[in-house]
Amino acid sequence: MGLLQLKNITKSFGAIHALQGVDLEISLGEAVGLMGDNGAGKSTLMKIIAGNYPPTSGSIEIEGRKVEFAQPIDARETGIEIVYQDLALCDNLTAAANVFLGRERRKKIGPFSMLDYPSMYQKAGELFAELKSETRPRDLVRQMSGGQRQAVAIARTRLSDPKLVLMDEPTAAISVRQVKEVLALIHRLKETGHAVILVSHRMPDVFEVCDRVAVLRRGIKVADKHIKETSPEEVTGLIIGAIEAA
């Protein structure tokens, strides 16, 4: 059974129809690549799944239950974690502080509850090690490279054990070596039974890690195929409209 089911999702901003009747389904252990040109509706779809705003019409179901998200935190509570394109990090805080932002670990000393630094540093260190990132928990995010910042944003999604991880262009601004690491992480997420939606402009990345690719064009899903049944050429054709639908 599908983990996430989007049915007939429509989103209008005034006269602009960003999404028109999009269906999408994803199961645990599956990675779906979401592709499309700028303005095709990828970000809008992601933001609806992430709870940034509700769809104009259509329904979202998680494990067969209909859900409505009023804000991103609601989506998180149902097991959806997002890596935003701008990463949504606080530059003035440490890597560990960002990983635990809003979910700080505390310990009790008498009547006082205080931040548990050792525990958070240790856990953050473990998460970075898992990601094979050289990020250090105590470093300020302001001083980090693009890849390290990416690692912080991804490590944050690993804090809880999410069912679905949305990644918005995670490989757009990082080094070649770190692209490999991010892709390896997506593989690891799949192996451990998570679902991943990857929004990316990079065709090789999508073809390397995804099981399926869905193509949006002008707010309409024009293709949803298994990777093995399609090719980068066909997907490119679908994105730019040279191929009407497949």
Next chain:
Amino acid sequence: MNSTLEKQKDHAAIDESIILRQEVSGFAAIIRTQPFWVFLALVALAIVMTFVSDAFMTERNIFNITRNMAFFGIMALGMSAVICTAGIDLSVGSLVGLSGIATGLIMRAGYGIEVGFLGCMLVAAAVGLVNGALVAYLKMPPFVVTLGMLSIVVSLARVVSNNQMIWNFGPDQDLYEWIGGGSILSIPNVVWILVILTAIFWWVWRYSTWGRWVIAIGGNAQAAKLAGIPVEGMLVSVYVVCSLCAGLSAFLFVGYTGSVTNAMGFAWELTVIAATVIGGSNLMGGIVYALGAPIGAALIELIRNSLILAGIPALWQQFFVGLFLILAVLLEQVRSRKGG
């Protein structure tokens, strides 16, 4: 654990730029902070003054300096919180007047000091609540909101005081004057309060979730919101905290002077903001030092005191406060450009 550490090191070795950036801790971290350098300036100025004037390093003079700075230091602690969220509170000076008047009216009417204190803090909290609600929920610019509040509060203070001075504080007058003007172990009571509050704020900024969230909001409010932090509620609480600090300072100052007029606190907000910025706060938000507030306030008071003792006309005082303010910001910029 060991092998993962080694792996991390292995990766670090690949990226040379990473190796160059060491984690800093302990003393190395302290000397990177603005309050440390301002503290050095403070010490340097004090050393110079011991040679300039024999009257400087006397117990009486140090007593006066620390007491005078404490009123501003207490307010700067609250202002640091507001400025950390990239906000500003211009209404604290006039709030000193209004909450002072409120205390005076309550105690003159024969109520005890507890009631006076409570009334003072309630007035302060109400003003902070309005400031915070307008900034957080209506998304109005803090500068405009608190500028408007400054004007409203000044006017209210004139109305409720009927533009008269209050010097009769009812049955608890003696106790009140001791709290504001007295001392314990030859250290002024207000200085004790400043020390305790600074320690509390130090703990809050470092170890409390509230402090962590305020700093996060100052760094990236959008990210804080996405992380599930109740940004609006937090902002309201920050403005309330700032106003409560102003109220406390007003309560103590009235006790110290033994009288209150509605002009009390006039233009104090400028001194408080200057002290906060000199102490290392950045108006862009995201930076806060508990120790910065008293150190900034101390530097301003020390400048004032030094000018008097050095025989330079008091008219020059604001000039030097302004100069140090600009120098402090310059210092901060130079340090951050060096990759601080």
